[in-house]
Ligand SMILES: Nc1ncnc2c1ncn2[C@@H]1O[C@H](COP(=O)(O)OP(=O)(O)OP(=O)(O)O)[C@@H](O)[C@H]1O
């Protein structure tokens with residue numbers, strides 16, 4: 001041991017002597033060049049490559065530095081006794097990382113590399129447009145020369161990807177809106193964002209479990225489908241159309257999708273978009289891994305330019321009518337056509353979802369919602385644009401069981417068999433939305449038995465009312481059809497009626513002329 005210390009002291013002595021020699025022999029301006037040359041000679045004989053990744057690259061922040069920091073924070077092999085903890089803005093998670101001048105080994109594709117977090121004091125600045133931090137921070141990656149070509153590029157790509165993943169997972173979801181009506185913020189961004197904290201998940205969503213599972217699997221396949229989309233030459237995007245009466249969970253489903261995939265939401269207010277090119281610009285400013293949502297699509301765009309045949313009824317063979325016709329269902333105004341003074345068109349919207357521009361960025365999901373699928377143009381509904389059509393129905397028995405569990409903590413076995421049977425018998429006839437059912441459950445939730453009884457009462461009452469009205473949905477659907485027929489008839493009459501001074505040979509022109517003659 002003593003010998004070891006003696007040799008160590010001699011080595012230090014030699015080094016100190018060399019340093020003094022360098023200082024004496026080389027003037028300060030040559031000293032730096034000498035050290036560089038010395039390092040270069042050392043590197044030539046070294047079996048390693050070293051890569052410095054500094055925090056600030058010139059005057060710009062180096063994205064790779066931040067990515068490495070995040071990546072290493074997730075590394076399972078971090079085992080030091082001192083770690084740095086950070087919580088970023090808009091993040092609810094705390095990440096830990098290497099402290100100053102600490103180091104760590106990492107393995108990628110069977111190759112081991114070494115990372116060192118290097119922190120030094122920055123030399124006093126004379127003048128700079130942008131004040132730099134006092135500390136100069138960076139990571140040094142040491143990698144064996146023979147391994148460099150094998151892994152360097154793919155390793156760095158992997159780090160960037162992992163870091164983005166971690167960032168997204170740690171960061172709160174963001175909800176973007178374009179409600180500023182086309183004006184840009186100080187950074188030239190057309191979207192405004194707020195943290196998105198909707199608690200809806202697929203667990204809380206009341207719907208048929210088989211359908212729910214199918215949607216979840218579809219979303220998962222999409223999220224993991226990069227290679228598939230690449231291989232098949234398809235843009236990595238998917239469209240979902242959610243349709244059904246108000247209060248059946250369309251918006252809740254969107255929130256559940258975003259929470260499930262960890263995506264941000266872009267809530268596109270079409271009435272605030274004035275031209276097709278503005279729509280395209282908005283699309284270009286969305287990030288990947290996001291849901292682009294247009295709610296109540298039938299109210300957002302004027303579909304009067306659709307072909308007549310599409311206007312008449314339900315081209316998809318599905319239709320329903322909301323008995324309580326909420327105020328929004330009338331869809332006043334809209335973004336399109338002369339009424340709103342906007343020139344955004346259906347074809348602009350189709351291009352938005354499926355044109356070449358829709359492929360800028362990737363991994364994006366378009367979600368449209370509507371209460372009236374029959375009003376939508378088939379072009380909008382076709383596969384490739386809206387790949388999956390999801391009908392959000394009135395509360396079914398399986399959905400009711402989910403609501404009872406969520407709101408009252410009741411399992412199926414907790415409920416009396418007789419009540420359960422009664423609920424099952426009446427639920428479909430009642431045609432109550434999950435929103436209506438939840439309202440009853442919220443009101444009486446402190447007394448579970450009463451809540452179930454009250455719900456049963458409300459369902460029976462609604463079922464009876466529906467029976468008396470001869471099935472509200474059918475009745476109202478007929479009313480809509482009659483109204484549409486009447487409108488059509490009026491349009492036909494308007495087309496056929498003679499204009500002033502008309503001298504055509506049409507039958508009704510002749511008749512009217514005769515009548516006028518009689519009156520005279
Ligand atoms: N399927 C459902 N599962 C769980 N909760 C639901 C469901 N449907 C509705 N709700 C409850 O009702 C409320 C309204 O639902 P939501 O806003 O999702 O309906 P919607 O279909 O989007 O209605 P609208 O067509 O009017 O926009 C939600 O806050 C939610 O609590």
Ligand SMILES: [Mg+2]
Nearest residue numbers: 250251252295
């Ligand atoms: Mg909604």
